[in-house]
Amino acid sequence: MSDFSSLLGKLQNAAKEVNKSKQTVGESTQDSGRSRAAKRTKRFHGDRSKISDDNKLPLQNSTRKITKPRDVDDLKVDISFLCIGAQKAGTTWLHNMLRLHPQLSLPSQKELHFFDWYRKRGLDWYSNQFPKCDEDCLLGEITPCYAVLAEDKIAEIKYLFPKSKIIFLARDLIERTWSAILMELRNTVRGMEAGEFTNDHIAQMDKREREKFLREADPSNYDDNYFMERLQHSTHRQRSDYAYFLRRWLRYFPKEQILIINYKDISQRPREMMDEVFSFIGVDGKSENCIKDEQLEMRFNAASEPQLRQQIRPSLRKKMAKYLKPMANDFNTLLGELGYDWKIDDYSSI
Numbered sequence: 590m591s592d593f594s595s596l597l598g599k600l601q602n603a604a605k606e607v608n609k610s611k612q613t614v615g616e617s618t619q620d621s622g623r624s625r626a627a628k629r630t631k632r633f634h635g636d637r638s639k640i641s642d643d644n645k646l647p648l649q650n651s652t653r654k655i656t657k658p659r660d661v662d663d664l665k666v667d668i669s670f671l672c673i674g675a676q677k678a679g680t681t682w683l684h685n686m687l688r689l690h691p692q693l694s695l696p697s698q699k700e701l702h703f704f705d706w707y708r709k710r711g712l713d714w715y716s717n718q719f720p721k722c723d724e725d726c727l728l729g730e731i732t733p734c735y736a737v738l739a740e741d742k743i744a745e746i747k748y749l750f751p752k753s754k755i756i757f758l759a760r761d762l763i764e765r766t767w768s769a770i771l772m773e774l775r776n777t778v779r780g781m782e783a784g785e786f787t788n789d790h791i792a793q794m795d796k797r798e799r800e801k802f803l804r805e806a807d808p809s810n811y812d813d814n815y816f817m818e819r820l821q822h823s824t825h826r827q828r829s830d831y832a833y834f835l836r837r838w839l840r841y842f843p844k845e846q847i848l849i850i851n852y853k854d855i856s857q858r859p860r861e862m863m864d865e866v867f868s869f870i871g872v873d874g875k876s877e878n879c880i881k882d883e884q885l886e887m888r889f890n891a892a893s894e895p896q897l898r899q900q901i902r903p904s905l906r907k908k909m910a911k912y913l914k915p916m917a918n919d920f921n922t923l924l925g926e927l928g929y930d931w932k933i934d935d936y937s938s939i
């Protein structure tokens with residue numbers, strides 16, 4: 590046999606082994622795995638395996654088969670809530686408020702990015718990111734990128750945490766996108782990846798470096814075309830299409846497990862909003878027992894310098910409104926279908 594055909598044979602055998610281990614839920618080979626999983630899940634959160642037993646597939650409306658994660662036996666935590674976004678909609682504020690509740694455990698650093706970037710680190714790594722807490726405490730995390738996860742990732746989350754509550758903060762589409770593009774501009778000027786650059790970096794710059802940075806990251810130095818081009822780039826466009834990706838989540842999680850919050854509530858009625866969130870997650874007590882008024886009023890993750898948090902100019906607002914209007918309308922339709930009595934701006938007056 591030639592070296593090439595011997596190598597090919599080895600690769601084919603390896604592929605067969607991999608395929609054998611990729612048993613999908615719903616296939617006859619799942620039973621032994623399911624009984625192991627059942628023992629494990631009862632340790633954390635009651636009998637979550639029941640969902641797959643009752644429904645055959647742990648899905649709402651989707652017929653997609655879920656590949657059982659190969660490292661499922663490494664999972665040592667149950668996740669009671671996930672905040673999936675939106676990006677730039679006050680998720681850092683929410684992270685800090687939730688951490689004040691004694692019965693909730695969130696990773697000290699926001700945004701684990703496990704299901705989008707770091708899935709290869711494994712469920713063991715994921716399990717170790719949550720601080721130890723009492724038996725009755727509930728675990729959760731906030732990663733705004735989860736909103737736009739591909740369907741197979743959402744299916745995996747549903748398989749692992751079928752009872753998890755999903756929280757989504759919705760902000761006006763223009764304001765959200767403007768905030769996101771300005772953040773991207775700051776990252777680009779510094780040559781950093783998304784999420785790496787913080788206000789602390791600016792504070793550490795010397796005078797010359799700081800002036801140069803502020804000049805280059807100043808949005809008034811960029812024309813409308815620059816921002817419209819960025820908006821049409823997949824990440825900003827995709828993250829503004831709330832209805833599109835929320836419908837994907839709704840294929841796996843029933844609407845009773847998904848809470849959509851109006852970003853405006855953070856400034857207009859934060860206490861009522863946090864009471865609603867605590868009750869939705871299922872923890873005892875009112876926010877007044879753990880969050881002070883001055884904490885509710887804190888602003889997190891805003892650009893530190895006035896030049897970097899300018900209002901959007903009218904000409905650009907108009908162009909963005911035209912582009913984002915269909916997405917605002919779709920989202921308002923979805924809100925109506927789900928029974929919410931509020932809407933986001935649909936730019937009918939622009």
Ligand SMILES: Nc1ncnc2c1ncn2[C@@H]1O[C@H](COP(=O)(O)OS(=O)(=O)O)[C@@H](OP(=O)(O)O)[C@H]1O
Nearest residue numbers: 676677678679680681682768855887888889890891
């Ligand atoms: N208390 C309060 N009230 C109103 N708005 C607030 C509050 N705290 C944070 N923010 C604003 O939320 C924006 C940051 O959102 P995120 O933390 O979700 O951003 S990120 O996706 O994690 O980067 C960011 O918006 P922009 O300032 O427009 O960029 C913050 O200013």
